[in-house]
Amino acid sequence: MLASRHLNPGLSHQATSTARHLDQPLFLGIDGGGSNCRAWLQNAAGELLGQGQAGAANPVNGYQQALDAIVLAAEQALIAAGLAPTLLSQLVVGAGLAGLHLPSMQQKLATWQHPFARLYLTTDLDIAALGAYGEADGAVIILGTGFSALGSVAGEQLAIGGFGFPINCTGSGSGLGLEAVKLALLAADGLAETSLLTDAVFHGRTQQQLAEVMLKATPGQYAQLAPLVFQCAEQGDTQALALISQAAVFIEKVSQRFLDAGVTQITMVGGIAPRLLPYLPSALQQKIQYQQAAPGLGALSFAKKQWQQEWHQEQQESIR
């Protein structure tokens, strides 16, 4: 059963009518995840001019923070290109955001009085797939702060995951962080072994201190503990290895689901992806590639495509 929860790419809006006609558009691609927001700036000729980065941009876990991160990453990309940050109003932005498959988030984002010339919004999965395959078939697995995946075979789409922390985060950074915290608290209560990993999670804090921090923590803050799990595993910590093994088994299952559906190529993106890949069975590793830049390139091509469609429509209307 193939089901689509792919966002209709008609979710776009412009800031002001005075900025409608751009002779020399600057394109900005945004990859907005639960821990980081990355921006890539290109001119109309397709030259990469600069990159920017800011914090968490999943609107589900902090709406205003996500908007601020998008604007900040855009300003940083302009500055990195030697351009004035005030050129925000000249940017044609394509943004793929985690959490944007939720209708409530789409509705909320549609009301944003953003500072750009144009803003075209879609999901992080959409831009990752576009960056990896263009219009061709294939599957992408995002393994960053959260987990989500999208496969496409002969025009049909199969979406897996993406429902957030803590209900749907197995294998992801936030999922590994949560499991590490659970383990540390149990170890201090004498219900699990203490280890390199549990000591690292406490970092000198008491159970109460750790709990008070984590009960208020965002998924991004849980994901900050994931690198500890990989570091401890590299030092032979059996508990860390067990957590990573659970994550690997899960990603194996997801990959098999795509292969069974007829998907022939799988791309992984996101901060956890390159760290987990070596723990997958070697036969599977050969079928999965890791592409760090895919979402950024996808966001840029999404921005251009939407802009060209709009331009074409305007031409049609002016002829009538």
Add this chain to the structure above:
Amino acid sequence: MLASRHLNPGLSHQATSTARHLDQPLFLGIDGGGSNCRAWLQNAAGELLGQGQAGAANPVNGYQQALDAIVLAAEQALIAAGLAPTLLSQLVVGAGLAGLHLPSMQQKLATWQHPFARLYLTTDLDIAALGAYGEADGAVIILGTGFSALGSVAGEQLAIGGFGFPINCTGSGSGLGLEAVKLALLAADGLAETSLLTDAVFHGRTQQQLAEVMLKATPGQYAQLAPLVFQCAEQGDTQALALISQAAVFIEKVSQRFLDAGVTQITMVGGIAPRLLPYLPSALQQKIQYQQAAPGLGALSFAKKQWQQEWHQEQQESIR
């Protein structure tokens, strides 16, 4: 290693100096958990006059809601006793609250301008132990919305759990609810089997609809799904049975920790306790008793004890 995170029972404060001298005190015991707040009203002769009940009273998951629940449960107990709700100002209240082992919650509660003559605060574990054993040794395991446990052997205390959702809720109502939601989302993605349980969790909703509700849900709302797990298990659902089995293994481990520390009697309280007990190994079932009323009786005896101490102190001071 025995460590105490037992609350010093000195955390008390009175509302007004005009209400200081009560000739005929009415005692109210409050058992405040993550889903329910229960109140028991007694006169000075120890007669039970009435009971009341209101919603969630764990201040960690909703501070104002917890205060409102305490007052509402108290008013209901007065009404059930045929007394005026305005008699709140005559009540000597002993309250055991989930979440009150956290210092931040103790500090916050200490500033409450409550409507009672006296309010003595302690943890839910403290009143459950007091209700089950008085001053004698023994262990209590609270398995309600959350999980926590406290054992006492020869003056030393061993506290386990109580650090909240989702980091420390294995076996509890919120933990079972979370696992059921995780399973349902995976089943709909073709990564787990669909079953009676996963259908019951969705209750006709889509994955997105379920996710949007649960991402905002309190631990109490997760715990509302736990009865479904037990109902499906009773109908032979293997996934539900597996979740309950995990919870039972955890409680076995906790009980063994107490038995190893020299605890000779274990009492379980909380909404999940009577439902999980039949799934524990029969040898362990014989060592564990379930006492629904223990926390309420403990809260009442806590209120009386604190009141008598205070009265005794005042007498001493007036003699000097």
